Amino acid sequence: MSFAHPSYLWALLGLLVPIAIHLWSKKEAKTIKIGSVQLLSESKSRQSSSIQLNEWWLLLLRMAIISLITLVMAKPQWQSKVNNSKLTYIIEPQLARNENFMARFFDVQADQEIRLLQSGLPINDIENANSEDFRSADNWSLATEMNAIETDSIIVFTHGYAKELKGARPETNHQINWIVLDSTQTVEKPLLAYQTEKNITLFTANNSPAASKIAKKNIEIGDVYQLTSNGDSLQVSSSSQGATKIPLIQQKALEVSLVYADSLSTDKTFIEAAMAALSTYLDREIKVESSLENEVNENKETDLTIWLSTKPALVSARKTLVYKNDSISNALIIKGEDVNTFYITERITTENAVTGRLTENLLNILDVDKELRELQANADIRSVTEADLKTNFIKNKTSKTHQASWNLNPYLWVFLLVLLIVERFVAYKRTQ
Template sequence: MLFFANPAAVWALLGLLVPLAIHLWNRRPGRVVPVGALRWLTAGANRRMRRLHLTQWPLLLLRLAVVAVLAAALLGPRWPRPLRRARPQVLVSPEVLGSAAWPLLRPRVDSLRRGGAALRLFGPGFPPLPDSTAARLQRRPAASPDSAVAADWFWPRAAEAADSFPDQPLYLFTTASLAHFSGSRPALPARLRWQLLPPDAAPRPWLQAAARPAADSLWLTIGRGDAAGSSFRRQRLAWPGQLPQQLRAPGLLPHQLRPDGAGFVIQVIDSPAAAVPVARPLRIGLGYDHSRRTDLRYVQAALRAAAPALPAGLRLSTRPAAQAAAFAADSLDWLLWLTDAPLPAELRRQVPRGLQVLHDAPGPGRAAPATVAFDDLSEATTRLLRRGAAPAGTTPRWLDATNQPALSWRRRGRGADFYLLTRFHPQWSTLPDDGQLPALLLTLLDPPTGPARPEARSLDARQLTAGSAPTTAAPAGAARPGFRDLRPWFALAAGLLFGLERVLASRRLSRPAA
């Protein structure tokens, strides 16, 4: 059956009136033949000239056919092709092939393949997966949950599969490990059926942090994860008399404590995993003057709130700016300088040796309301009410919504100078009141340095179906029709008819009139 893609173009058939009108009115004048008694023939000739009648029928029909074929081409004629079935695609991730669940899934996959489905690897390029390759991957031992997960994110990979196999049913089998589901969830078509498999096993407990709060003790922070989340516990060990020394804790792989420069590190024995540094109490000094007494109270409260999150706690000492030279004997890690007074020379000499100094904004500042989204804290914003100017030669660390620096810094040897372009005062910012100051100081004064913990949580299967994009594709195994476009053939026919019409017209013009 013939179909038309643009039925409204049927009005183009009115163009058939054009060659008909031209044919009727474009008449050649007859040849004058002098005969006798012309006065008897003139009236009859005029009557015959006034009658409209059709002549040159072949030429007229050709012209009408050219216009009709062109009008039919505008209608978009299509001829249905034989129905063909959409071939399903079965995509399997490498982790599934090496898991204990693959033998249980194999009968279902084989059933889909007998129905015409193609088996492919859920990876770059989606290569076909012959039985020999699947058997080789199945014999390969599954990756340890403690190992780092390759940056193969399933969300963009699934969207790529939907684009690579349009209008084809997709069956996707992957693990539910949350480590593979980074980023935003795309809109996936309903023809993609995704089955999640739980991980074979939870990762082994891992060493998250280590601290030496006293000379005779070692505290280990041990993490444990499962599909629901992660939990941590602390365990105290006696500081060994000789180093290096092997450490053992319940559920934890054997570790070794060894010296590393001026400190100590703990690392899994015979493993390339990153070493965990042994932290000591963070030593922080607070220098202030009388104009910053309100700022001092807020900072002291925030540091006390952040102390339990530090592996070894902190040691806080507070002195007026006039007595700040005594800080030189405390071997500080950080100095928070809450005063406009210059830094004493004894402390300036300690900055290249590793001291880090945080200066607040000097002077009265200027009113410049802005919002800051700290990149170290997720969804954390604060309001700046007044600000100072960034010193020349410093690099911005935090930027506000107007792309102006809120914190800048400059490295000096092993230490650095940080310049907060506001103050810890309610008239300068909302930091004292919005509850973010402890976490903000923690990320600045003690950034994480240990290895990234393994991700053991699983994705909720309900997130796979929420917000699926509507689709008009046929269901699995259903036949999908195809059409052959006939417009090129109609155009070719119109061209041939027009050429034939020109040949006949040229012969008519070259023939003398009777």
Template sequence: MSFVNPTYLWSFLGLLLPIAIHLWNKSEGRTIKVGSIRLLKESQTSKSSWLQFREFFLLILRLLLVSLICLILAAPVSISKRSNLEVAYAVEPSLLKLKSFRTLVDSINDDNEVYLLAEDFPAYTEEETELNFEKKHFENPQYWQLAQQFSKLHSDSLVIFTKGRLTGIKGKRPEISQKVNWILIDSTKSTNEIIEVTSFKDSLELLQFEITQNLGKFSKQRIAAKDSTKFHFPANTLRTELDTIHVQFYDDLELKNQVEYLKVSFTALGKYLKRPFVFSEFNQDNLDEHSFDNHGVLVWLSEKELPKFSNRRLIFRPNIYAEKLIKKTQKPGVYQLTDTLHRKNILEYHLAENLLQLLELHPKIASEIAEIDTRNFDRELLAPNFKIDSKNSYLAKFDWVPWLWLAFLVVFIIERIVSKLREQ
């Protein structure tokens, strides 16, 4: 056993305090002169012996309480060396919805350790017929992020059953010490689904996502509103109404041509999107807290504090180190214009295309695609890099502190009961 904070072992000197109090209470009392002590000696019975034992027992309990506090502060842990498993299995939870595959996993689980490919790698049990995980927790696991935690499984080699979804590959390819055999369960199927319907005055724009031979692509189709009955719209289809886009300007810096450049860029963008833009401007004379409409985009060309505005905002904050003309900030819906606009940077950085992100025309598309995207990643590209420093054993640590707190609570309750009986 070792201690996380061995310095606190000096606190065991506190055991001297209960002992000192006990000895102090045993000191001689006042001398009282009486005529005879014959009757007092005869009254000594076994009851007085029991009282002495209870005093000694109460002292032991208080010493034990102080000792437990000292141990809790020192934080004892037990460290033991254990051997790795030869092989462990991990299963992407969504695969367990397939009855045929679940039968295979049940047979593997008879003689081997099987875990779920999810955060903290919970153990798989056959009795768990229905998964109680939140959808985001298991439907689209992040493979490479989970691969960095494979050491928690303490196995020399791993077999991973997975769908290998494209949405699960993000960031830099990790390096791990385990040998991993990725087994792809290919459930890719052709998909052509309408994921968003945009309503105009007399027409509809259908945004479709199509998967063919593991390739995904978007397509748009414009139809008359009266022809919508000829199409099947899934229940989860996003429906938006984007007819006119409002852009509001507030400019007290009065930098030359900034508002004009932005208006021209928004207008060009509107022609591409086939949506008209409506512009409005505010100045210091007509500015108050109710001036701004919380719809559309607010362009804030000012050093004043940004007003409360629930939609997208473009603020002018020059930054010579910025790599983009329009940069998204950490605040949701807030974008930063990093330089004064002129003809050169408008053309070089494609201002109109940069302004497109402010509109957020399809804010919920990513979550919709994640649910219907069944494309697989190539097995060779899915596997992390193997790092040759595999260890056949690992150190297992057991923390005694929670159990010490439990013991402290039990002893404290007993001490209070004995102390109450003593008073009676």
């Protein structure tokens, strides 16, 4: 037997209270009526106190009541050994939605569990796999949760998506058998479209278990591509997938404010050249407005402010790239204290513009394809092998049984009620 709150057992010291009361209680004097004291022989009168146990039954009942109240607070639990289930199936929710796949589990035995591969590993809860807001989980984090399952063997059915492996390979005390159900089919999925003054560019993900690529092409509104009524979405018609609605983002020119000092005018030239190269690469206009440090427009908000000056930079709610010499840093551009601040750590030259990847760093700071990358990550179906999913197995030397706990409190409450009734009855009889 164990206790959920063993610290409450200290309350058993309260048993000393009724013992002390009964030890020091005096016997009640009895009055005897006699006719005359002349017939009584003289005796030495002495008043004494009786220090002895008084009324055994009442004392024992009250001690039992205090003990039961203490046990109820400590919440005793009776432990018994229960055999582990022989086999546990864990199924990815996407597979659980497939009726043809689930048909193979109709005849599973009573000692074989079926759980979902999602947080909490819910058992026999397949109907919840139909939830539309299901998100891909971390398979290795879920593998750690499998340590708590009382089972002899675990078989996991999954697509084995690479995006679902995060962090370090975990250690588990179960030998987990991963079965990866992959497909050689390549899936084309339209992600989003950018609209400029000239054209509309559609980005499509071409995904397979082996690779994930993005293709783009210019499209025209017609039978296949249609604008929605509010104009913020594009409906793409396909013979295989039907009609799909994707976001249509109005892509405006990027505005860059470049503030410089005369001593850093050479650095300004390198940055302007890098922005021109990015404009060609992105097929998107980048407007660079250069101004001396004493001619800056403080009220103008741009997508990026580049501050090539030793004077304090203007505070901006948007992204800022500031020149700040740092001889210790080994990178040309580094992140600042917050997500919108970056620093140029040294003067820009022909050499470090290449080795320090100036153009690539500027592209990362602008972050022009953030929406596209997020959609591509959700559509990614690249898979890993069963060997890649295998965890580090640590053999558990404990018995293939686990302890089942039974709460004894309901029985203690009944017993306590009976004792209270008996104690009141004995106390009432004592006063008679």
